[in-house]
Amino acid sequence: MNQNAFDEKILEEAWTWLEAKQSVVLATVIETWGSSPRPVGSRMIINQNGDFSGSVSGGCVESAVISECIELLNNQQTHKKLEFKVSNESAWGVGLACGGEIAVYLEKIH
Amino acid sequence: MQPIILKEVLRLKKEKKEFSIITDINNAANYIYSPQHPLPTILEPYAAAIKTAAVKRTNGMIAETSLFIDNYHLPIKVFIVGAVHIAQYFCDFARHLNFETIIIDPRGYFTSKQRFPETKVINKWPGEAFLELPLHANDALIALTHDPKIDDPALSHALTQQCFYIGALGSKKSHASRCQRLQALGFTGAALNSIHGPIGIKLGGRAAPEIALSIIAQLVTEVYKR
Numbered sequence: 221m222n223q224n225a226f227d228e229k230i231l232e233e234a235w236t237w238l239e240a241k242q243s244v245v246l247a248t249v250i251e252t253w254g255s256s257p258r259p260v261g262s263r264m265i266i267n268q269n270g271d272f273s274g275s276v277s278g279g280c281v282e283s284a285v286i287s288e289c290i291e292l293l294n295n296q297q298t299h300k301k302l303e304f305k306v307s308n309e310s311a312w313g314v315g316l317a318c319g320g321e322i323a324v325y326l327e328k329i330h
Numbered sequence: 331m332q333p334i335i336l337k338e339v340l341r342l343k344k345e346k347k348e349f350s351i352i353t354d355i356n357n358a359a360n361y362i363y364s365p366q367h368p369l370p371t372i373l374e375p376y377a378a379a380i381k382t383a384a385v386k387r388t389n390g391m392i393a394e395t396s397l398f399i400d401n402y403h404l405p406i407k408v409f410i411v412g413a414v415h416i417a418q419y420f421c422d423f424a425r426h427l428n429f430e431t432i433i434i435d436p437r438g439y440f441t442s443k444q445r446f447p448e449t450k451v452i453n454k455w456p457g458e459a460f461l462e463l464p465l466h467a468n469d470a471l472i473a474l475t476h477d478p479k480i481d482d483p484a485l486s487h488a489l490t491q492q493c494f495y496i497g498a499l500g501s502k503k504s505h506a507s508r509c510q511r512l513q514a515l516g517f518t519g520a521a522l523n524s525i526h527g528p529i530g531i532k533l534g535g536r537a538a539p540e541i542a543l544s545i546i547a548q549l550v551t552e553v554y555k556r
Contacts, residue, residue: 226428227343227402235340238333246331250355250398251391261389261400299358325398327358329331 230263230274234329242267244329245289249276249322250301256320268293276324277304285324292326299327335360339402348403350384356396363399373397404468405430406553411456411484412474413440416499419542420472421449427546429470434459436480456484465491470549472529473498482511489521495552497529497545526552 230246237244249262257278264274264282266289276285281304292300302324331353339362342349349364352373363369363384369377379392380399387401405428410417413435424431425448435441436455443451452459460483465471471488473481476499488496489512498508505527512522530544531551 227405228428231336231339231343235336238336248353248398248400259389299355301355325353325355327331327353329333329336 228263228274230265233273234265237265237267238329242269243293245292246327246329247274247276247285247289248325248327250325251323252320253322254320256322258322266290277322280304281322281324285326289326292328298330299325301325331358331360335362338362343402346404348401350380350399350401352380353398353400354396355391355398407432407466407469408549409434409463409465409469409471409484409488410474411435411471411481412477412499413437413446413451414474415538416474416542416545418445419539420474420546421446423542423546427550429546429549434484435475456480456487460484460487465493467492467494469493470495470552471497472545472549476500476504478508478511482508485512485525486515486517489517489524494556495526495549496524497526497548499529499541499545500527502528 234244234246245266247264247266249258249260252260257280258276262276264272264276264285266272266286268290270286270290272286275282285302288300288302303321305321339351342364347364349362349367352361352363361370361373363380369380373380376392376395376397383392383399384401387403389400391398407430408424410420410431410433413433417433421431431449433441433446433449433451434454434456436453438453441451441453465488471484471493473484475481481498485496485498498505500508508527509522526548530541531548533540533544535541535544
């Protein structure tokens with residue numbers, strides 16, 4: 221028990237978004253390998269406009285997560301698992317500069 | 331996640347219950363697991379691994395399954411003796427760092443709702459307030475009044491309890507006289523050494539928010555030392 225209950229109140233915020241009749245996707249870091257910016261359990265919520273709260277990395281992969289979430293809201297799927305690795309392909313591409321790898325799980329709240 | 335599950339999660343959090351959310355990532359099914367929420371039949375084959383992860387508070391995938399577990403436990407409680415200016419900033423920082431704060435101060439003019447809009451304030455003498463408040467291993471106590479008749483009874487109480495952090499505001503000189511007073515009450519050197527005094531890490535600042543920052547920085551350090 222060497223930790224505080226670190227809870228960023230993202231689920232509370234998700235509820236207020238639902239009450240405001242927004243479509244919400246919950247993104248959760250479910251696995252990490254190597255040096256990853258956010259621990260397992262870190263959460264982010266995204267709505268149909270691309271507004272988001274919380275984080276799943278230090279800003280490295282958020283843009284990709286947001287576009288995947290918007291795509292999820294526009295199709296019939298309920299969930300999706302995304303994996304991000306070290307990016308070498310393009311300096312402007314999405315990837316984790318820290319050299320870590322993360323898996324992010326997306327699920328619609330509906 | 332179904333809104334009905336999210337609603338139940340928020341209710342449990344509000345009622346300060348400990349629980350876990352289990353998500354089957356293959357089909358996005360969510361289950362709440364707690365003493366009041368037994369595992370459904372479908373998860374029984376994995377009961378042992380789920381229980382271990384819940385007890386150890388390990389968030390992550392349960393090995394060789396498609397189950398992800400996320401554990402919610404209660405935040406560390408910080409009892410603040412003295413509804414002083416530093417305490418106002420401390421409560422502000424504590425909110426972002428997810429410590430729960432409870433203030434004790436017998437002086438009514440310090441404990442107004444307007445000064446502490448979001449913190450539970452007990453307007454009693456520590457001796458009286460702590461009669462109903464045992465401290466646990468997940469609790470911390472910080473004495474900020476530097477008035478012996480308020481701080482000393484609170485520190486005396488904390489020293490007999492299980493709390494993981496005790497701190498007291500004051501200079502080296504006033505801390506030395508505090509230790510002498512507590513020694514006269516029968517506390518040993520080891521007990522007195524467990525008090526962080528002067529409280530806080532060395533930041534160099536003198537302003538109220540700077541002192542609050544130095545105290546909460548020390549508290550965070552101690553949390554991860556445990």
